[in-house]
Amino acid sequence: MSSLDWWILGGTIALLVLYGLYKSRGKQSFDDYTLAGQSLPWYHVGMSVMATQASAITFLSAPGQGFSDGMRFVQFYFGLPLAMVVLSITFVPIFHRLRVYTAYEFLENRFDGRVRSLTAGLFLLQRALSTGVSIYAPSIILSTILGWNIYWTNLIMGGIVLFYSVSGGTKAISYTHLTQMLIVTVAMFIAGFLTVHKLPTDMGFTDALRVAGKAGRLNLIDTTFDVKSRYNLWSGLIGGFFLQLSYFGTDQSQVGRYLTGETIKQSRIGLLMNGLLKVPMQFLILLVGVLVFVFYQFHESPVFFNKQEVERLNAGPLAGEFQVLNRQHQGLSAQRRAAVLNLQRATAQNNDAAAAAAGDQLDKADEALAKTHAAVSDLVKRNNPAADKNDVNYVFLRFILDYLPHGLIGLLIAMIFISSMGSIAAAYSSLASTTVVDIYRRVWPGSTHNEVVVSRWSTIGWGIFCVVVAQFTNRIGSSLIETVNILGSLFYGVILGIFCVAFYVRSIGGRATFWAAVVAEAVVFVCYYFDLMAFLWFNVVGCLLVVALAWLFTTLQLNLRPVRVADE
Amino acid sequence: MPMHSPTDTPLFGSWPRAYAVVLGALLLEIAFFYGLMHWFA
Known part of the structure; x- marks a missing residue:
């Protein structure tokens, strides 16, 4: 950031909090405080x-x-x-x-x-x-x-x-x-x-x-x-x-x-x-x-979207195991990217058979990536038992x-x-x-x-x-x-x-x-x-x-x- | 049937029509999603 x-x-949060305080200024009855005086x-x-x-x-x-x-x-x-x-x-x-x-x-x-x-x-x-x-x-x-x-x-x-x-x-x-x-x-x-x-x-x-x-x-x-x-x-x-x-x-x-x-x-x-x-x-x-x-599909995705836990893994005793899985993830990501490009080409040429083959290739790469991801999640949990092994809540934030x-x-x-x-x-x-x-x-x-x-x-x-x-x-x-x-x-x-x-x-x-x-x-x-x-x-x-x-x-x-x- | 206040004039001419608009929109959305899913499958 x-x-x-x-x-x-900081400015947006401060402004909206001040706006809330401004709107609630003055003495309020219980009716106003609870139901806004039924006026909206x-x-x-x-x-x-x-x-x-x-x-x-x-x-x-x-x-x-x-x-x-x-x-x-x-x-x-x-x-x-x-x-x-x-x-x-x-x-x-x-x-x-x-x-x-x-x-x-x-x-x-x-x-x-x-x-x-x-x-x-x-x-x-x-x-x-x-x-x-x-x-x-x-x-x-x-x-x-x-x-x-x-x-x-x-x-x-x-x-x-x-x-x-x-x-x-x-x-x-x-x-x-x-x-x-x-x-x-x-x-x-x-x-x-x-x-x-x-x-x-x-x-x-x-x-x-x-x-x-x-x-x-x-x-x-x-x-x-x-x-x-x-x-x-x-x-x-x-x-x-x-x-x-x-x-x-x-x-x-x-x-x-x-x-x-x-x-x-x-x-x-x-x-x-x-x-x-x-x-x-x-x-x-x-x-x-x-x-x-x-x-x-076109950019290298993180192997695990919670950056904090990845840093902990890299600094901990399981770093070696993590690096192996990370390399595996990079290889599979490259395969998936190739499958997506094949699919895009086949679709542009209206080649249904090639598109179906590329779709299968994409499915297989996706499945293998999901397995690698699950292995990394387990590693995160082994490294830090208090960690959240599910990174779905971090995906959008990391992208932003x-x-x-x-x-x-x-x-x-x-x-x-x-x-x-x-x-x-x-x-x-x-x-x-x-x-x-x-x-x-x-x-x-x-x-x-x-x-x-x-x-x-x-x-x-x-x-x-x-x-x-x-x-x-x-x-x-x-x-x-x-x-x-x-x-x-x-x-x-x-x-x-x-x-x-x-x-x-x-x-x-x-x-x-x-x-x-x-x-x-x-x-x-x-x-x-x-x-x-x-x-x-x-x-x-x-x-x-x-x-x-x-x-x-x-x-x-x-x-x-x-x-x-x-x-x- | 619930009592209506004098200011409670219906939306879209009558409340049943307003409810039909909301439910009709849901049906259209489901049909659209179904079509989208199959079109890009």
């Missing part, structure tokens, strides 16, 4: 919803996923537009009409305090764990660029966001989200354009896609139905629908965003805008990763630093930081509002303390907890974006099931729902522990189990009839 990059990075228009709602979901993980992990695994991850988002429609029809009008601060308030109205507490507790647990991972993601950048210890980096990153979140309310968060999304979109377009520009002069965009296609990276749609396969059309449409419905309908970090809408219409249009833009946006981010993959022009490097890294700060701030805000509204108010109903002050202290408490979680995240060793989604899927299905019973099965009461949720959550954990299915299906299983068990308990009359149903 040059001094220009550092100035742009649809484009604020839409951008805020998108910015909350798209954190640094999206911009770091997703291109890496496109690079290493292809574009099949896009199917994960197919359930999102469906979920936006269902939310617009059902959840939005109910939440608006009841004028709730959190989604869980509605549950006490419908069932009883116990169901509300259980659901709020499940949310707090999963959101705090996911936020820990979200803090870790941008910390990778600092540790890689500056060579800092990752534990200190987590602490500093979490601390900056904590300072910003405690000072700024929901209005400030929404204003910064709007700016972030606009700048991030522009920055990603420039990054994609420059990646294509850096390909050999005789290679156009469609040639790049052809190479990506032959190398299996354009695996956009998989129609086979397999519950063990992580991403296919059906897991995306069905599992993804349940996950997104639960995420947007019952996760306070999202509910808190669209409850800021001035009217039902503003909230609805914001969500529908998200439904229209999310899939194309994710497609483009993955495409950038695929273009980076094509770029590395090695090949993009100065100035843009600073801007892109600043944007990764800013988007991360926005989503972490939204998470802190939702953790605090749920703690105050669903826990504090119930435990100390007659408290005379200022609730904004209590919210700020609650934010500090959760901020410390999330940083502690972040300290353990580098032991996970998989794609961060997958880790966050797996964590969510463990809880979201059950939470959604509780809301489905609340909305659609009015004859079932609180006790049956409570015990159904407890049993369903245990079953989901068993499915995860024994690896019985791909994680997206946890959402379906959790939700359907809650509904079925609650109905069964009520039908069998296991002394689980409602204690009271307030709205009947």
